[in-house]
Every structure is written in C-alpha cells, then in structure tokens.
Amino acid sequence: MTRDEPLPVGKWEAFEQRHGLLVRVVSALALGALVIAAIVFGGWPHVVLWSVGAIGIFCEWTRVISNAQPPALIVGVGALAVVGLLAGGGLFWAALVVLFIGMVGVFALTGLRLWAAAGLVYAAPVLLGPVVLRDDPQYGIVALIFLCAVVWSTDTLAYFAGRSCGGPKLAPILSPKKTWSGAVGGILGGVAAGIGVAALFNLPNSLAAVCLALLLSVVSQAGDLLESAIKRHFGVKDSSHVIPGHGGLMDRLDGFLVAAGVAAIIGIGRGGTDHPATGLFIW
Numbered sequence: 364m365t366r367d368e369p370l371p372v373g374k375w376e377a378f379e380q381r382h383g384l385l386v387r388v389v390s391a392l393a394l395g396a397l398v399i400a401a402i403v404f405g406g407w408p409h410v411v412l413w414s415v416g417a418i419g420i421f422c423e424w425t426r427v428i429s430n431a432q433p434p435a436l437i438v439g440v441g442a443l444a445v446v447g448l449l450a451g452g453g454l455f456w457a458a459l460v461v462l463f464i465g466m467v468g469v470f471a472l473t474g475l476r477l478w479a480a481a482g483l484v485y486a487a488p489v490l491l492g493p494v495v496l497r498d499d500p501q502y503g504i505v506a507l508i509f510l511c512a513v514v515w516s517t518d519t520l521a522y523f524a525g526r527s528c529g530g531p532k533l534a535p536i537l538s539p540k541k542t543w544s545g546a547v548g549g550i551l552g553g554v555a556a557g558i559g560v561a562a563l564f565n566l567p568n569s570l571a572a573v574c575l576a577l578l579l580s581v582v583s584q585a586g587d588l589l590e591s592a593i594k595r596h597f598g599v600k601d602s603s604h605v606i607p608g609h610g611g612l613m614d615r616l617d618g619f620l621v622a623a624g625v626a627a628i629i630g631i632g633r634g635g636t637d638h639p640a641t642g643l644f645i646w
Contacts, residue, residue, distance in 0.1 A: 387608030414447030492623030499640035506640035524548025553580025586621030
C-alpha cells in the first residue's frame with residue numbers, strides 16, 4: 364500500500380482509536396476554519412453552510428429515533444432548505460411559518476409521531492441563529508465570533524478539565540463521563556473567551572459580555588446533556604460517523620445549536636430582526 368492510498372475502514376478505525384485526540388483536534392480545527400471563513404465572508408455561502416448543517420442534523424435525528432421514512436425526510440429537508448432561503452433573504456417570520464408547516468407535514472407523514480416533528484425544532488436553531496445574527500450590519504460578525512469562541516472554549520476546557528481533574532459526575536444517568544470539574548472548567552473557559560472577544564472588538568459593555576458568555580457557556584453544556592439524553596433514550600451511541608473523532612453533526616453541534624438559539628432569542632427580543640446582534644451587546 365502506498366502512502367497516497369486511502370486506509371481501509373478497519374485500519375482507519377484502528378488509527379482513530381489509537382490517535383483519538385489527534386483526530387479530534389484536526390477535525391475541530393478544519394471545521395472551525397470553515398465556519399470562521401463563512402462568518403467573515405457572509406452572504407449566501409454562510410447561509411448554505413448552516414442550511415447544510417441543519418439538514419444534516421435533521422437526517423441524523425431521524426436515524427437516532429429510527430424513523431427514516433422517505434416522505435417525511437423529503438418534507439423535513441425541503442422545509443429546512445426553504446427556511447434557509449427565506450432567512451437568508453431577511454424574511455425571518457416567513458421562515459418560521461415554513462418551519463411550522465414542515466413540522467406539521469413530518470408529524471402527519473410519520474403517523475403523528477412527535478419525536479419526528481421535534482427533529483425540525485432541534486435542527487432549526489443551528490440555521491436560524493447564525494443566519495439572523497450575522498445579518499446585523501453592525502455587530503453580526505462579532506456576535507458569531509463571540510458565540511463560537513464561548514462554545515468552543517467551553518467544550519474544550521470542559522473536556523480537558525474533566526479528564527485531568529475527574530471527581531463527582533455531573534449527570535451520570537445522562538452522560539456517565541461528564542464531571543462537575545469539567546462543567547466548571549468549561550464555564551471558566553467560556554467566560555474567558557467571551558472576555559477576550561469583548562476586549563478584541565472593544566465591546567461597549569464588558570459586564571454584559573461577561574454575563575452573556577456565562578449564560579451561553581451554561582446553555583451550551585445543557586445542550587450537550589440534552590443530546591446525550593436523547594441518544595440514551597433511543598439506545599444510540601453516536602448520531603453518525605461523518606466527523607472523524609467526533610461522531611455526527613448532532614454530536615459536534617449539540618451545545619452550539621442551543622447557544623445559538625438562546626443568543627438569537629435574546630438578540631431579537633432586544634434588537635428586533637434588523638439588529639439582533641446589537642441587542643446582544645448594547646444594554
């Protein structure tokens with residue numbers, strides 16, 4: 364076998380098990396670079412990236428709940444695609460209407476299964492949150508960099524603090540590996556990242572940035588536990604294996620999608636759909 368030939372599946376799995384941390388780090392760096400590039404570039408490439416992410420999450424959701432019926436999948440994927448088009452065109456409320464119609468369609472096509480329709484609710488924040496926040500002309504880019512920095516730092520510090528310190532389990536029924544030391548380390552990392560971004564972009568209200576970072580760090584970890592609870596309920600370990608070292612999109616974006624949804628709700632509540640990112644930072 365030459366160096367340029369792909370590793371067989373068995374050997375790749377062995378490599379991934381032996382060098383799990385390396386694979387995890389390389390995957391995270393590659394995805395992070397793609398996300399940051401899309402955020403900075405903006406426009407339709409940014410919308411397409413998060414639309415694909417949401418569609419992927421919905422498809423994984425149907426796999427997790429063992430309900431991958433083609434008609435329901437087509438309706439759900441189609442609804443998310445239209446939601447992306449509408450949100451990208453600035454029609455946020457119309458996007459919500461289409462999302463609701465898609466939920467009703469999936470619900471009907473799966474024999475009135477609430478779990479199936481809930482997949483659209485779960486996937487939508489990873490599309491609507493980043494797209495709506497990025498559309499803010501003043502703080503759109505800053506808001507998404509702040510969000511990514513807080514969530515990624517929370518995830519990273521929680522991982523290393525938990526492995527290094529150990530201690531009492533955070534929620535052993537839902538996720539037996541997560542510890543209180545990891546949760547605290549994650550919060551400290553998320554808040555530190557938020558302070559760093561606030562200083563870098565000279566945000567006007569440091570206290571608001573700290574409180575926002577704290578909130579987003581906590582809810583991102585809650586999102587991680589939520590996904591663990593869903594997978595445990597259906598007896599699934601990984602939502603898929605599309606991302607080396609991480610599993611599926613649900614596994615990688617579980618905390619981000621909840622944090623993005625919360626950030627969007629706060630921003631829209633304070634600044635409307637025209638200035639949601641401004642609503643996050645200007646108090």
